[in-house]
Amino acid sequence: MANQRADARRNYERILEVAGTVVAEQGTQASLREVARRAGVGLGTLYRHFPTREALLEVLLRQRFDGLADKARSLEDSQDPGAALEQWLRQFLAGSTTYRGLAASMLATIEDEASPLHASCHAMREAVGRLLTRAQEAGRVRSDVDRTDLFALVSAIGWLSDQAPAMADRADHLFGLVMDAVKA
């Protein structure tokens, strides 16, 4: 990392920066060719740094997961565990609708034990697990619901928001329904 050539490091950073922009514009299916083009870099250079599209997306996702993990930890002291969990899930939903395909990418990464982001996800999963356990112990959430159910249902609402503006408009309502489903 530290001992790589300066141009290589610059290219890496530049690709990531441009990828962030292009993915925000076009979603996770954005053209990698266009990323290379706009980064002013050869196509091979992009592939050298990020062998797969996943590898590129994963780096973009890492900050997102770390931020969500921090948020979960900061909510652990809340006096109202039910509200704390709901607040965190709402933040997760908001984050997963930033661009098209993100909800699917996040869900895939969360459930992928082999992902390079496993450490980062693990921290987030653990923190959310504690929020969930506390909410369940307070009798606010059904005991037959686990973390994965929550990630799945909220990601699904994120996906719905991608499908049509009419769906995005009722995302709040659907989120409310799902929260009611989960409550004890």
Added chain:
Amino acid sequence: MANQRADARRNYERILEVAGTVVAEQGTQASLREVARRAGVGLGTLYRHFPTREALLEVLLRQRFDGLADKARSLEDSQDPGAALEQWLRQFLAGSTTYRGLAASMLATIEDEASPLHASCHAMREAVGRLLTRAQEAGRVRSDVDRTDLFALVSAIGWLSDQAPAMADRADHLFGLVMDAVKA
């Protein structure tokens, strides 16, 4: 329709038949080139009969919607309106997980007033609307839930099933949670 050339009609039927197979194998994103190839037809012929991928999928979807509309009508006489609605939604879910991308296509078509399948969808929507109203009048379903909420939530579970085997494995459980969400 009736006065078209015999070869044209044969091609139309052949393309549809092959498209059904290929889409079942590869999902809604299947290569149209491969459909034409396997149908033994020029690429231009496929485009002449089906100007867009949507046009092709729509024909494949039509039978599905008609079948679901029939099913809804047959459930209208049930003594248990809550169970009838749930049974129909379960069938909708089963149907929407037949191949990858189907849940998204169905949801898009249902919500698209301009679709050529509008008539077909309309019949289904009306029938489901009656099932829903009866369930609500029987006090079994929340009054703040509409048809679109149901289509959205169940399609979302269909989408989840596409994302990973682990999700497909818990589709029943998630369906149960959503049903509880919707109940009065």
Added chain:
DNA sequence: ACCTGAACACCGTTCAAGT
């Protein structure tokens, strides 16, 4: 070490040329 872009094998879509 690292970068570059041509090369390959695919797409979707259009349209001139055929029958």
Added chain:
DNA sequence: ACCTGAACACCGTTCAAGT
């Protein structure tokens, strides 16, 4: 009237050639 496939403009991915 309809069919065909070459042509065009894109992809993702690899890799020989350069610095």
